[in-house]
Amino acid sequence: MSSKDGQAGGGAEGAPPEQLAFIRESVRKAKAPKAKPRTWRGAALAKELPVARVLVDKGVLHLDRYFDYAVPEELDADAQPGVRVRVRFGAGRHRVREGRREGGGLIDGFLVERVAESDYSGPLAALAQVVSPERVLSEELLGLARAVADRYAGGLADVLQLAVPPRSARAEQRPSPEPLPVPGAPEAGSWGRYERGAAFLESLASGGAPRAVWNALPGPEWSEELARAVAATLASGRGALVVLPDGRAVARVDAALTSLMGEGRHAVLTADAGPEKRYREWLAVRRGSVRAVVGTRAAMFAPVQDLGLVALWDDGDDSHSELHAPQPHAREVLLLRAAQDKCGFLLGSWSCTVEAAQLVESGWARPLVAGREQVRGAAPLVRTVGDGDLARDEAARAARLPTLAWQAVREGLRHGPVLVQVPRRGYVPRMACANCRAPARCRHCSGPLEAQGSGADLRCGWCGRDEGAWHCPECGGFRLRAQVVGARRTAEELGRAFPAVPVRTSGREHVLDTVPGTPSLVVSTPGAEPVAEGGYAAALLLDGWAMLGRPDLRAGEDALRRWIAAASLVRPQRVGGTVVVVAEPTLRPVQALVRWDPVGHAVRELAERAELGFPPVSRMASVAGPGEAVAEFLRAVELPPEAEVLGPVPVPVTAAGRPRRVGAPPPGEHWERALIRVPPGRGAALAAALKAAQAARMARGGGSGAGGGGGEAVVRVRMDPPDIG
Incomplete structure (x- = not known):
């Protein structure tokens, strides 16, 4: 410090406090840089x-x-x-x-x-x-996306990729149509068949927000009933959203809405429409030109303004579970929307899932059901063929079609089409020894042997080798039988048995929408059943044991849902409609089908899961990946104190040449999976812990199930996995 500086400092020390503060502030301002206009690289920035x-x-x-x-x-x-x-x-x-x-x-x-x-x-x-x-991103949509990301331990950007469709400049340049006037409230129509159906519509039309779980009566009226619920909501000046499992269901509700209210009052959002048309429809909804939306899974995020009703049909269908991260389910997204927008909620199906039963049991939603007389008047007659019947009918057992089934087919063909539901696709997925029922396996890799067509040699489903001289290593037999016969083989057998009757197939490669009401045989896989004009005269539900025997918590619920979906297309019992199910009649799902009581089945399933601590009573997450990576992840994650870790256990290996399930390990890799369970009310804490651990791992360069890469092995985290074994 110079002497000049010392004198100046001394003078300041003797000044009064107010003057001293003023001097110091003047020095600070003198040393501070002069204020400049806000710029970035010489370009001026926004003033506000x-x-x-x-x-x-x-x-x-x-x-x-x-x-x-x-x-x-x-x-x-x-x-x-x-x-x-x-x-x-x-x-x-x-x-x-x-x-x-x-x-x-x-x-x-x-x-x-x-x-x-x-x-x-x-x-x-x-x-x-x-x-x-x-x-394109409203405050309401951003809040919903954040809630979905938090629930599923995912990222906000991933959810917005699902919520906001890709941009089409041409669609943005086209003006959206002017909104149409508010329509009048519809009549109750077939809603009058339900005990509280008319009251539900009146509440929607008057601006209310009723929440209901709807067990629909069998028959085609469900699409018209959904359309009336949408029309009642529009009559109150609010918007409505309906999410359906596939394009065929969307087409039916679309037609019902057009017939009820005319064109221009609703938008259809499906992937089949193409990116430009879908974005144009989405923009019309976002701009408020259209107040009602009907669509498949992606429509669950549709930006409907002033939402008054969210509705979901058949929530047990796999199509409602999103395949891309963070893999939300449409039901849970619509539940979040109903809570966020304080709007009405309608969960409908011919059957009833355990999650739907829980909504009613908790009091969050009310049941919307028909009386037993209405149910008996609308449902077909259901008959069963169990193991005892097959044992007494050995020829039918080998052919897989017992005498009762043949009689039902012959009688049904006199009056109209007959539906045959086969639980597997393809020709013959699995073969076994006709004598001892031991599975037929490849001599080279022990993979399952399959028949690719009538008279064709066997081929291994794993290594692809042909097997022309198979014999059973257990009993020495040379004859084979199908463990589960697919739709193509069933169609061939029925075609030979009924040569004068047309045989149609509906499945993955070619799904029929409708069939004529004339006599014919329609062989279909579950979920691909076409609608028959006037309803089917009869239906056969084959190989029930294959659906019930799956090692999955939802096997019984899913089998009943698929059976009821097929049986609902059959004419009522009063006009001769008959359903024959080939399954053990003492099993609970079979009894629920005979009594046509899916709600009772779901309530009993819910009680058992509550006793065992299974979802949906508890929240569960899965962590899958190579064994060491899963173990390291479980050591790093800070789980809630109530969390229980189950496993890890090996994940089944995907055979070479087979389509890989979402979440399954790549071919040749051996993965393990751990399940983490928490009691009710702790799901948010579990999701937050898993998200934090996965984020820390990715920041270090670890892989993830959402496409993240790095030097570490992939670990996939999923909340609420649909299959927990």
Whole structure:
């Protein structure tokens, strides 16, 4: 310090406190840099709210947060919350929180909000581009996506990829139609068959938010009843959303809505429509031009304005479970929407899942059912063929069609088409010795032997080798029988037995929508049954043991759901409709089918699961991957104190050449899976713990089930896995 400085300092020390404070403030201002206009690389920034908070579309958990960017003045007008933007986001160049330096390539994102200042103290990179001024991400949709991500231990960007369809510039340029006037309330129609059906419609039409689990009566009226529920909601000035399992169901409800209210009042959102048309329909909903939506799984996020009703048909169908991360189920998403928007909720099916029974038992929803007289008047006659009957009918046992089934087919063909449900696709999925029933296996790899066609040699389902000289190693027999015969083989057998009757097949390769009401045989796999004009005269439900014998918690529930779905297409008993199910009659699902009591079956299943601590009473998650990776993940995750870890156990290996299930290990890899269970009310804590552990692992370079890569082995985490064995 110089002497001059010392004198100056001494003078300041003797000054009064107020003057001393003034001197110090003057020195601070003199040393501070002169204020300059806010710029970024010489370009002026927006004068108001110059910071944009952006969700980048990276889809990795450790980057599941917002990043701050500067808003250039030329983008100020278009850079509004909800628009798509492009920003620079290079690997390894991000700051610990929202700050960004320039570098890296351009990446898509959503502008979430505009703020005056950033928490980051360094320079911010600027928005590179506003892709479109169309505000596709509303505050309500963002809140729903965040709730779904939290429930399923996933990332917000992954959920928004499911919620917001890809952009089509041509669709954005086309103006949406003007909204049509509010329609009048519909008549109750066939809703009058249900004990509280008319009251449910009246509540929707008057602006109420009723919540119901609807056990629909058999027959085709369900699509018209859904349409009337939508029309009643529109009559109150609100919007409605209906999610269905497949395009065929969507087409039926679409036709019912058009017939009831005319065209232009609802949008159809399905993947079959093509990206441009689907985005155009989605924009019409987002802009408020259309207040009702009917669609498949992806429509569960449709941005319906002033939502008054969310409805889901057949929640037990596998199609409602999303295949992409974080793999949400449409039922749970609609439950979140009903709570968020305080709107009505309708869960309908011919059958009843355990989750639906839990909604009623908890009091959250009310049952919407018909009286027993109505049920008996609408349902077909159900007859059973068990092991005892097959044992007394050896020829029919070998042919898999007992005498009672043949009689039902012959009688049914006198009056109309007959449906034959086969639980497996293809020709003959599995073969066994005709003498001792030992499975036929390949001599080289012990894989299952299959018959590819009539008279064709056997072929191994694992290694693909042909087997032309098989004999049973257990008893020495040379004759084979089908363990489960597929649709093609069944069609061949029935065609030979009834040569003058047309035989149609419906399955994965070719699904029929409708068949004429004239006599014919329709062989179908579960879920692919076409609707017959006037209903089927009879139905055969074959190989029930194959559906009931699956090592899965939902085997009985799923078998009953598929049986009832097929039987609901058959004419009522009063006009001769008959269903024959080949399954042990003493089993609970078979008895529920005979009595036509899916609700009672679901209630008993729920009670058993509550006693054993199984979902949906508890929340459960699965952790799958190579054994060492799973063990390391379980050591690192900070689970809630109440959590119980089950396993790990080996995951079945996918055979070479076979389609791989979602979540199954790649061919040749050996994985393990652990289940983590928590009691009711702790699901959110479990999801948060798993998400934090997976995010930390990915930040270190570990792989994930959502496409993350790195040096570590892949570990897949899934909340509420549909199959827990």
